[in-house]
Amino acid sequence: MPRWSRSNPLALAVLVCLYEKPMHPYEVAQTLRSRAKEQSVRLNYGSLYAVVESLEKRGFIKATGTVREGKRPERTVYEITDDGLVEMTDWMTELLGTPAKEYPAFMAGLSFIPSLAPDEALAALRRRADALSVKLVGMRGAMKAALEAGLPRLFELEGEYEEGQLVAELRFVKALVDEIANGTLEGLDMWRLFHTADFNPEEVYFTFEMPKE
Numbered sequence: 001m002p003r004w005s006r007s008n009p010l011a012l013a014v015l016v017c018l019y020e021k022p023m024h025p026y027e028v029a030q031t032l033r034s035r036a037k038e039q040s041v042r043l044n045y046g047s048l049y050a051v052v053e054s055l056e057k058r059g060f061i062k063a064t065g066t067v068r069e070g071k072r073p074e075r076t077v078y079e080i081t082d083d084g085l086v087e088m089t090d091w092m093t094e095l096l097g098t099p100a101k102e103y104p105a106f107m108a109g110l111s112f113i114p115s116l117a118p119d120e121a122l123a124a125l126r127r128r129a130d131a132l133s134v135k136l137v138g139m140r141g142a143m144k145a146a147l148e149a150g151l152p153r154l155f156e157l158e159g160e161y162e163e164g165q166l167v168a169e170l171r172f173v174k175a176l177v178d179e180i181a182n183g184t185l186e187g188l189d190m191w192r193l194f195h196t197a198d199f200n201p202e203e204v205y206f207t208f209e210m211p212k213e
Helices: 009-020 025-034 045-057 082-097 105-111 118-148 153-182 188-194
Strands: 061-067 075-080
Touching: 009 025, 009 045, 009 061, 009 075, 009 082, 025 045, 025 075, 045 061, 075 082, 118 153, 118 188
Parallel strands: none
Antiparallel strands: 061 075
16 A cells, blocks of 8 residues: 555545544535635545545545435445544644645746746736735635624634735735846846847856755
8 A cells, every 4th residue: 555645635624524523525525615625725526535535545534324315326424533533633733833845836936037038027026916916905805704704713814824925925026026127136137148149058057055954
């Protein structure tokens, strides 16, 4: 059996749902969607059933029977096992307590930004700043509506975290836009040179080693 990896948050979401009560996979999906958890966990039915199968093979959940609703096909109900409870607890503790290296798509874009001409990159960054501003306004409106509806702040923590990330990213992007626009970004002249007919890539070579932890 392949080594278990805690790389799919959907598996954790299933464990948490079954920790509340036994459910069939469709009910798990309904529960997650009703709580807007698809905003923090990628959810689709195909992957959900594959995750359920994997969790059952690992002994983290087990089938307890079937239910039928109306004329719909029978659905298998699952419950969390003792091993599943231990896994859920350890996984949650690791997520909350241990920082992990992540690879956001925007970070990859910044890493290779010299491949675009400065003006092209500047235009793209301005579009990103506008999009972040719009997203931030929408998120704050949704969070305010949820709180006004009486939803405890405990259930909006992931929204607060995302808001903080958006604020920090927008601040960074705006500052970078300003530096490129006013010509103060260090290395900008070299960057412009990369996109001229006179540029010879063999004359420019960078290498460095990250400090060891």
